[in-house]
Structure formats: C-alpha cells, structure tokens
Amino acid sequence: MTAAIALGSNLPSSFGPPADNLHEALRRMAALGRIKAVSSFHTTAPVGYLDQPQFVNAAALLETTLAPLDLLHGLLAIEHAMGRDRTSAPPKGPRIIDLDLLLYDDLILTGPELTLPHPAMHQRAFVLAPLAEIEPEMTHPVFHTSVAKLFAKIRP
Secondary structure, eight states, rough: OEEEEEEEEEEEEEEESSSHHHHHHHHHHGGEEEEEEOOOOEEEEEEEESSOOOOEEEEEEEEEOOHHHHHHHHHHHHHTTTHHHHTTTTTTOOSEEEEEEEEETOOHHHHHSSSSSSSTGGGGGGHHHHHHHHHOOEEETTEEEEHHHHHHHHOO
C-alpha cells in the first residue's frame, strides 16, 4: 500500500532547525516502510494560530505493509520520540514535528482515531503543494479529483 504523509516543523530541536527535524522524521519513517518519494521543503506561513514562526513543510510517499491505524501509531510514536507533546501544545500551535497521514491508497475510513482521507487536506495549500510535486495524479478518493487539481483550486 502507498501512504501519503505530510510533514511539518517550525521549532528548532536537538536535531537542529526545522528542516533538520523533517530529515530526522524521514529517517525514522523508513522503519515503517519504504520511502518512495519526498518533495522539496516548502516554507509556509502558519495557519489558524498565527503568532508563531513560519513552517517548513514537505510530503512523502511511503510504501508500507502496515495497516492504516498501525501506521498512524508509528507516526505518532516518531513525533513523541522527537519531543512533540500533543497534550500540552495549543491546537495548530508551534511544533517540533507534525506527521499527518493524508491518504492510504484509495481507502476511505472514518473512526475515532483516524479519518482517511485526512479531512482537511483538500483545503490546505501547505499540504497539497508538496504532495502535487511528487504525485500530482494521486486521486482523493472522496472527491475523485487529482491532488494537482485540488491544489489548483486553492493555489494562493
């Protein structure tokens, strides 16, 4: 199965500046499957919670044999091991690392822990731009539209 994963960081850590956090997360993600592609790194303005540094965002395609929920748990474990504490941080606030499972092949899933496709991905240029760079024809299974077309609709 191929999973699309969004990566983001806007805080320095023991690994270095935000871009180094993305590199470290990608290194750790290799334990969850085979990384097929990684976008370039995009510098983006924060959304929602505006009083914070700019983000560095990217997208990756991961070929994996893990079930979607197991993959999510693996991504959350990477975040935690890298120093992210989701319980005390403000929503959409500054973070060392953010790993979001966007798509898992063409699976549509709604559950208490995981919704696929990611429910807000089609509204976020900072997610769609990097994903369209590496897999523009990947199709959103609910909207039956390519990532490139979704991005074109909201391109800033």
